[in-house]
Amino acid sequence: NAGVTQTPKFRILKIGQSMTLQCAQDMNHNYMYWYRQDPGMGLKLIYYSVGAGITDKGEVPNGYNVSRSTTEDFPLRLELAAPSQTSVYFCASSPRLAGRHEQYFGPGTRLTVT
Amino acid sequence: AQSVTQLGSHVSVSEGALVLLRCNYSSSVPPYLFWYVQYPNQGLQLLLKYTSAATLVKGINGFEAEFKKSETSFHLTKPSAHMSDAAEYFCAVSLLFSGGYQKVTFGTGTKLQVIP
Numbered sequence: 001n002a003g004v005t006q007t008p009k010f011r012i013l014k015i016g017q018s019m020t021l022q023c024a025q026d027m028n029h030n031y032m033y034w035y036r037q038d039p040g041m042g043l044k045l046i047y048y049s050v051g052a053g054i055t056d057k058g059e060v061p062n063g064y065n066v067s068r069s070t071t072e073d074f075p076l077r078l079e080l081a082a083p084s085q086t087s088v089y090f091c092a093s094s095p096r097l098a099g100r101h102e103q104y105f106g107p108g109t110r111l112t113v114t
Numbered sequence: 115a116q117s118v119t120q121l122g123s124h125v126s127v128s129e130g131a132l133v134l135l136r137c138n139y140s141s142s143v144p145p146y147l148f149w150y151v152q153y154p155n156q157g158l159q160l161l162l163k164y165t166s167a168a169t170l171v172k173g174i175n176g177f178e179a180e181f182k183k184s185e186t187s188f189h190l191t192k193p194s195a196h197m198s199d200a201a202e203y204f205c206a207v208s209l210l211f212s213g214g215y216q217k218v219t220f221g222t223g224t225k226l227q228v229i230p
Contacts, residue, residue, distance in 0.1 A: 004157070031216070040123065042204065042222040043158075090157055094216065101146045101165065101208045101216050105157030 001026050004106035006091050012112045013081040021076040021109050023091030030096035032074040033058075033103065034066065036087040043090065049074055050096075081113045116141045116207050120221035128229050133177075133192040135224050137205030140186060146208040146216075147188045149179055152223075153201045161203070164188060175199070200228045 007022045025032065030051050035043040045058030049068040063085060065077040074093075078085060088110050092103040121136040139145060146165050150158040162173025169181040175198075179190045188205060205221040 033218075040222060042220040045218070092158075101210065101218075102148060102160045102163055103158075103218065105150075105159070107157045108155075 003027065004091055004093055004104050006089075006106035006109050008109060009107065010110045012114065013078075015081060015083065015113060017081050018077070018079050019081070019111075021078070021089055021091075021111075023074045023076065023106060024072050025074075025091075025093040025104070026072065027093060027095070027104065028071060029093035029104070030071070031094045032068065033092045033094075034064070034074070034076045035090045035092065036060065037090060037108075038087050046076065046089075078111075083113050085111065086113045087111060116145065116209055116217070116219050118205050118207050118219050118221040120203075120205050120224050122224055123222065124225045124227065126227040126229055127195045129197055130194050133190070133195045133199065133226065135190040135203050135205075135226065137179075137188045137190065137221060138186055139188060139205070139207045141207055141209065143209065144183075146210070147179075147181060148206040148208065148218075149173065149177070149188075149190050150204045150206060150220075151201050152204065158204060161190070195226075195228045197228050197230065200226055202226070 004025045033048045034046040044060045047066040049055045091106040094103045117140045119138045148163045149161040162171045164181045172178045177192045202223045202225045208218045
């Protein structure tokens with residue numbers, strides 16, 4: 001199993017540009033999450049999904065959109081990039097099993113908006 | 115509401131010394147608790163988890179944590195630090211909602227430095 005994969009690893013965007021961060025998992029997990037990590041701030045939840053076709057906002061959804069058309073894929077879309085979106089983005093997944101609440105993380109995408 | 119507080123954003127220990135990373139939580143119901151480790155330029159990996167079974171939880175790489183309800187704590191320890199333990203450690207609390215969604219709140223992290 002590859003686990004959770006994310007592309008790209010690094011990206012530099014100009015203000016106002018758009019991009020999609022890709023996330024895929026091959027563990028057949030129902031739940032998927034997008035977080036952003038800023039220095040000294042821990043992880044903040046952007047969006048999550050409990051299954052294909054079902055998504056919902058987390059703590060910091062403004063400026064982002066998601067879709068979940070399959071169990072495997074959960075892309076994150078930035079429509080009009082702003083410097084405040086400079087961060088490291090992590091995708092995670094977890095299984096829908098009793099007692100299995102741990103999350104599996106991808107390697108991250110480091111995004112700089114200038 | 116749930117929250118996690120990690121005391122000390124940076125901790126330094128000598129190689130071979132005891133590692134103690136502190137985590138306190140608040141939760142309105144019995145929580146699930148986790149410790150994750152993040153090595154430079156990598157994602158988070160699960161170290162150990164507490165899910166209401168034994169209060170002393172053993173994880174990977176010789177780490178363990180003890181759930182103390184009276185102190186609302188879940189401190190992470192390792193008897194003897196190794197150079198490879200240098201990383202950032204995150205405590206997290208999870209609550210399960212109806213429909214299966216789990217709300218996970220992460221602490222702000224503690225960077226562990228191991229001095230040779």
